[in-house]
């Protein structure tokens with residue numbers, strides 16, 4: 001219909017046709033004018049109601065007295081809505097609005113229902129208006145001709161109707177005219193609706209383009225930017241000004257611009273309808289980001305490319321998330337920690353390779369299991385309900401657990417469990433990680449053992465016994481329940497250890513530990529404190545009973561000890577004790593006091609039990625004071641050397657002197673070396689002191705040589721600690737060089753036990769000293785356990801028989817025998833012998849009779865200051 005109408009509108013032929021059909025030329029012109037006006041209106045985007053009103057008015061001017069109306073059917077409601085009715089009473093049009101079209105519903109309703117024009121010439125007498133008499137009365141109308149307005153598809157959009165106040169029959173011409181006008185109305189309605197739709201689409205596109213969260217670009221055929229939306233500017237940091245000169249492709253990195261060109265070519269050639277490309281690109285601030293481009297093409301009706309539409313999604317965050325996911329996956333796969341991911345119901349979803357390594361269980365074996373509930377598989381996981389509770393409450397749990405690894409026994413695990421929440425904050429996963437700490441646990445246990453037990457004897461160590469004493473004392477707080485501490489020190493152990501070696505020493509300690517244990521009650525605790533010192537905690541016994549335990553210990557230790565190689569040795573023990581509360585109220589006091597009592601037992605001749613007394617503390621603090629004073633003695637010039645002559649036993653001629661150290665304390669007077677040398681040995685002061693002695697003795701000997709005193713040598717004591725010092729040879733050399741004394745005039749005295757401690761090393765040191773040219777003597781010979789084999793190998797010149805052996809000569813036959821044996825042995829080995837501590841003529845004579853070479857003792861002279869010695873020599 002519309003096409004037919006357009007055909008008619010487009011040329012004079014249609015006009016002729018109208019004339020042929022009897023249309024009046026005047027009407028025709030009017031119709032033409034109406035068409036033109038409507039086109040103008042359409043072009044000017046005049047509102048639809050205005051155009052339809054114009055159409056109605058045109059009819060009314062064509063047929064004065066007529067009232068025209070245009071009703072459109074509401075597409076949603078399906079009811080009439082009056083778009084135009086310029087001359088109809090407002091009350092009438094109001095009543096019409098909302099009427100649903102249909103057969104018998106007036107002229108318009110019926111025209112819609114029938115899809116063709118309906119002419120009612122007398123409303124009062126027409127059944128189609130039967131139900132609408134009131135309406136007609138309100139409108140003041142008697143006749144109504146209505147023609148349906150149809151679209152191109154024949155669908156009825158509404159009606160164009162003409163009313164007459166009088167009953168009136170429509171002429172043929174008027175019928176044509178009515179159809180003509182309804183066609184014009186159809187044209188106007190369709191064109192207007194089309195324009196509305198286009199506008200809507202345009203508005204939608206603009207709304208999407210402007211407000212989309214994703215970046216969008218329109219790019220022309222040459223790849224130049226036509227337009228970009230705000231999201232694109234926001235994502236990339238560009239502004240319209242900074243982006244305008246660039247081709248969007250130039251933002252892409254990694255050669256993807258070329259790939260983009262290729263894909264756009266495929267798009268232009270119709271090979272694809274759209275494509276997607278991901279690329280890194282440079283933002284305006286030069287930072288690198290990721291973009292996903294979805295590109296499609298807009299063509300005009302002729303198929304010519306209009307522009308490219310690019311949706312540019314910034315996927316930097318997604319890429320980063322993907323990357324971190326990949327990293328997380330790599331960590332999961334390669335971690336040395338076992339990991340399992342569980343769902344919210346505590347079912348295993350996934351486990352990593354380390355999990356399988358540690359548990360011995362593969363992924364398939366455990367998938368879907370609940371590690372806590374299916375005890376058999378991962379038992380006995382201590383992932384208890386309370387742990388789950390804490391996990392849910394705090395999102396975190398850490399602790400130790402044990403599992404049974406098939407065939408390998410118990411494995412200790414350090415477990416960390418975390419919850420993973422979903423976006424709503426609900427637990428969606430559990431991540432459980434664990435590492436195998438079995439070895440760590442074992443070494444901790446080992447450490448624990450080491451921290452509390454002595455590795456050699458298996459007895460408790462100092463830490464443990466101190467803890468126990470403290471604990472026992474806490475229990476006795478305020479009470480007088482007894483408790484005693486016995487301090488046990490083996491006698492002669494040092495000599496055994498030094499002379500027979502550490503392996504034997506260890507055997508002795510182990511055996512001693514066993515023997516001591518035999519003397520303990522079931523409530524006692526025995527510990528080895530280190531070296532040859534033991535401590536025994538005895539609760540709940542009287543001091544009398546404690547003494548008898550001490551005596552039992554001494555008796556037990558007195559028995560000979562059988563070594564693995566069958567040798568028997570004698571050790572013995574000295575025991576000191578302190579009882580709570582009389583002799584100490586703290587663990588430290590009790591142990592210190594028992595130690596002091598043990599020292600007293602030793603100084604009283606060993607192999608005995610001694611209880612603590614206050615005087616012992618005084619002696620100990622005196623020792624402490626002495627040590628403090630000794631530290632200053634060297635710098636305060638309080639040390640000096642005295643010299644004791646060594647004479648030929650046969651001729652009585654003085655052949656040499658022994659340099660002996662003296663300490664003149666400002667308050668305490670002269671202090672004997674036996675009191676301070678062991679102290680200096682313990683605290684290391686012997687090193688600087690010994691060096692001073694060597695230098696001083698060498699200097700003095702040279703002075704005497706230059707004075708022609710006629711001494712062959714000067715003997716100097718080397719302490720054990722000095723002797724094992726690495727630079728002892730250099731030290732001696734330095735003293736000789738520094739003084740200028742010929743080496744042959746210096747004799748070094750080294751104790752037997754010092755030499756035997758590290759016999760191999762001693763041999764080497766002695767050889768080096770010998771190479772310097774000095775003489776070497778073994779001091780205190782007979783008190784240690786010399787190995788004859790070593791004695792033979794050592795490059796020594798002299799033995800010094802300890803004065804304790806001379807003490808019984810000549811009264812005690814055993815001592816006589818011993819001295820004689822030493823002299824014979826020395827003769828066999830080609831060594832000279834000095835007998836020390838000769839106090840009587842009888843002793844001298846005895847030595848003469850046995851062929852001893854040298855002697856030294858109070859019988860001849862005590863050790864004298866240098867000047868006194870010169871006088872003594874002059875007076876002989």
Ligand SMILES: Nc1nc2c(ncn2[C@@H]2O[C@@H]3COP(=O)(O)O[C@H]4[C@@H](O)[C@H](n5cnc6c(=O)[nH]c(N)nc65)O[C@@H]4COP(=O)(O)O[C@H]3[C@H]2O)c(=O)[nH]1
Pocket residue numbers: 644659660661672673674677690693717718719749779780803836837838839856857858859863
């Ligand atoms: N009862 C008695 N004693 C006698 C008799 N003849 C000598 N004596 C003493 O015996 C000790 C001999 O020295 P020693 O065995 O090397 O024993 C020395 C030595 O081991 C050590 N000593 C002394 N001076 C030094 C020194 O400069 N360096 C080192 N490392 N030790 C030294 O101190 C120890 C004791 O030295 P002194 O008290 O000077 O005691 C000296 C000496 O005075 C005697 O007839 N009867």
